[in-house]
Amino acid sequence: MAVEFDDTATGEAVLPRRRQLAVTWGIPDQYGGMTAALLHRSRTFVRRSGAAVDVLTFESRPDYEDVRQRLRGRGELIDGMRLRNIYEDFRAAARAPVDVPRRTGSPSRPHDDETATVAGSVRRWRRGESDERVEHRRSDGSLAVLEEQRRGGRLITSFDRAGRPTGQWTSASAFRFAWIDDVVAGDEAVVIADSKTVARFLQRYRRPNIALIHMVHGSHHDSEGRLTASRRPIFENLHRWDAFVFLTARQRAAAAALLGDTGNLHVVPNGVTLPERMPRLPRDRLHGVIVSRLSGIKRLDHALRIIAAVRELGIPVTADIVGEGAQHARLEAQAKRLGIADAVRFTGYVPRAAELYARGSWTLLTSRSEGESLSLVEAMAAGCLPVAYDIRYGPAEVIADGRNGRLVPDGDIDAAARALVALCVLDDNALAAARRTARRTAQQHGDEATVARWAAVQRAAVGRAELRESLDDTALQRVRVRRLRGRLLVTARVPSRRRRARVDVRLSTPERTAALATMRRFGRWRFVRLDRQGSERLGGIDASETVRTRFLVHVDGGVVAVDAGSRHPDHRSLVRRAADRLRR
Template sequence: MTPREDHELLPHGRQLAVTWSIPDAAGGMTGAMLRRSRSFVRLAGAEVDVLTFDARTDYPAVRERLEARGELVPGLRIRNLYEELRGDPADAGPGTVVSREVARGVRVEHRRADGSLAVLDEQPRNDGVRRRITAFDREERPVRRWESAWACYADWIADVSGDGPAFAIVDSKTAARFMARVHLPEVVTLHVVHNAHLSGRGRPLGPLRASRRDALSRPERFDAVVFLTERQRADVVTLLGDGGNLAVVPNATPAPIDPAAPEPAADDATRDPASVVVVAGLTGRKRVHHAVEAVALARANGVPATLRIFGSGPERARLDAAVHDRGLAEVVEFAGHRTDAAEAFAEASVTLLTSTSEGAPLVLLEAMSRGCVPIAYDIPYGPADLIEHGVDGFLVAPGDVQALADAVRHVAELPEADRARLRAAARAAAARFGDAEVVARWGEVQRRAAVRHRAVPLPAFEVGRLRLRRPGDRLRLSARLEGVPDGAGVLVRLERRASGVVLRRRAELRRGRVELRLTPEETAFLGEGSLHVGFVVLDGDRRAEVTAGRVHPDTRPLPRRVTAGARSRLGRARRRG
């Protein structure tokens, strides 16, 4: 892609990055969001506001840490809802948050640095009273009240956006839950899916993760839903259909922040060929114990492999025990969570990625851009989109620890010239994901989303007679849609809410009548029992949706349905007679 001129990279309007918080041990999502925002500032001349909604009171210190690391630059601001509701100047010191249990409920008080009450958050009560949030001035007089947290969030976003157009890129899946329901005239909403969307192993037909259901079961509520890889977008289309607002924008290569850093290729000859590094949170999903086992197997085969692990998390004790049990205490180092962990890739020979699932792991781009050869499980999503097996890295079957060990041994025993070619190819692969190309693609997606946002909604429609039948192994649906324009497309949503099972299919609309017949595989995926049914009508960029309610499939075979229908008609005729 050839980038536009700098001033045309992004459309005119405010740029917002919507996340829930900036954690101290920030992971890949936060890092990708901040890097994208910096590239918007640097390449497109935009100013970016990062909006956060958590109640931490030390955001001045957060900003100082990010500025010291070069992750917060002029033109990139971090703004927090409660900090702005308190209205404290930057040098007034942090506020406080006090939670008190009172009769039939909980009161959370957000106080200013001077002790005055700024916000009172009254949590829902058992007697049915809903949540209420009240803002106070410095004399503690109420000045604004909201009957829900989401209403408060939406008002703040509207205040931040101002009167002109704004583009809100929603990174956090927590924030996506309420942003899916924020509809402001001048705010175009785009949701980035940073990780796998399925909770089970079934792919592409599988239950949505609980944290993803609100946003992804009805993706048309966003002006665009953006995936990091084409494979994930294709899987979502297979499961949920394409309402015309799905896009792919990869993460940019997270190269070293310091542009004056020396050329890493000069250090390749000094790398230990058997040195391994892992940068990952120490959680069950990351399966770092597989890396420990792979190093143990490699050493058992005569490879003097060593391992450095950067990260923290609840699996640390388990990993300590595994290292001790395998007699690896002298060759495995736990370096903890460090903001400069990526620099370890410039020293190590290979990196291992052992997760159960990913979105598009930034850690691979970080490694490849520094000439560190990636060895990754071929999981959804990301590794196969970044690595060409045997050329710039290696893909192995998910869970195959012996294959990880064999790949470590293979790289360690290569002639130096072959290893150098691997490292050069890894750097070249990472260079494909440059900032300019990625920002230009974001500009195209935002322009398309803005067109969709401005489209006039379709008039409301009604669902007439709805039938759901399952006489055998194929579910069949028929319904009448009243008020739907000729030529419109229809997506039928079938949902089992308790389990996260959602399937959406395009259906034929003829003279106001919808007919849908699922395959045996799709029918088995939906399972037994009643389903919640809904419809999305699409006419170009215009759309409307309606929920038809909960329907129990009729499982009677055709002869029984015909007989029952005849008896019913006969009964009605007798009553009329």
């Protein structure tokens, strides 16, 4: 059963007695909200539940000890947390030599570039924009891992210091799965994948001792409600996860409406460490603090225009914009054009940036989309009142308009400017009351409550993983997809022992996904004819195109997903089909 976000109940903050693994692609030097949330959650697991956490990464940078030291210096990596990298482990670990089925090649020309550190180096040979050959070398120059792109596919080989092969894999996923197996070493474990890049391959990692969880940190669809290209391969395979966790109830509901409730959809908001007490009112009530990655999706150009509009009304607000990103220079230039360069300070990246909210009276959130804004909750915890666009998802879950901040229509700069003016002219009593309300809201995201919710999700995931094998006998038979008078008709037959099972179906093309539909029952047969809207959502499918068919079979109190693959819809009329059958 999926765990919903409950504002009042916290439960018991005891995680299952399993290894805890947090998996992401890498740790950037200047990371954003997803990595910050992953590290915060891992620290909270250690401090609140006594669990040790391994943070696993797959990026190829050879300086992971430097990354480790930097995180320790910031207080982001604490005792009880281990940061591990796949290539660093293959450089350091002693593995027994083995016979490998395929011989490795030798470079025919010098490498195109090299990243060298005291810990080792990475050499690359490129063909166009792709890597043709990558060598991961140790500090003594010996080859640890060789990646080759060949005509027959990818070949990855590991070596000991004497140059003898210690393993070989024909795909990156197989190489990564073998490493995770080594890390887990047969123990029972919970694996949480935060990165969508990692989730795309990790969803195929199925082990009887592993409960697999995906944590969604961003919006999953575009403005027209279609799954984004980066998340589509994951969201169309919800059934592969033992738990699929969203930051907000609204996003969970939207995913369930589009893709069906597979019984493993949960909600756990980001956790925050609350200041021990509410900071005093800032000396400068007109000063704001905005903590954000400086990227296009954050729309900080809107924030600058809001600030300029408020100043034009005679209210001399100022702001610190904390963070780094590709749009730094562009935003500074815009501030000059708007005449607010003296009022806005770009601080760059600052460790523990959330602590700076105590200096501000207000903050702005102008993003195009969020999974849930961690910075929004951190600001409210410090009594820094938000003005936020009402985007999907996040702001409406925490902001009660006029009580603990202001919520304005998405993209409405004038409304945001008016809302900021309203915050700036509050009297001291009204401001203090709003700050207290904001802090009470943030307390619902406190570490103890968050770990209790994670404990409930993990128990559900472990239970689902243990039932996985017993629920895999639901293969459907004689699946057909037909088009009749512009509407799609799907039929299938269930196994005899599942005669009474409820079956839902979801159809998709490479570009679109139709809403889930419940099939009608006639003995062992199930059938449904999509309405015209659902059929049109998939577009004008001709005889050369295919439709992918997935079913949700409700059995024994659980839900099992069955992927029936892709099919060409049959466009023949009933008369034509009957005639063709008679000819056979």
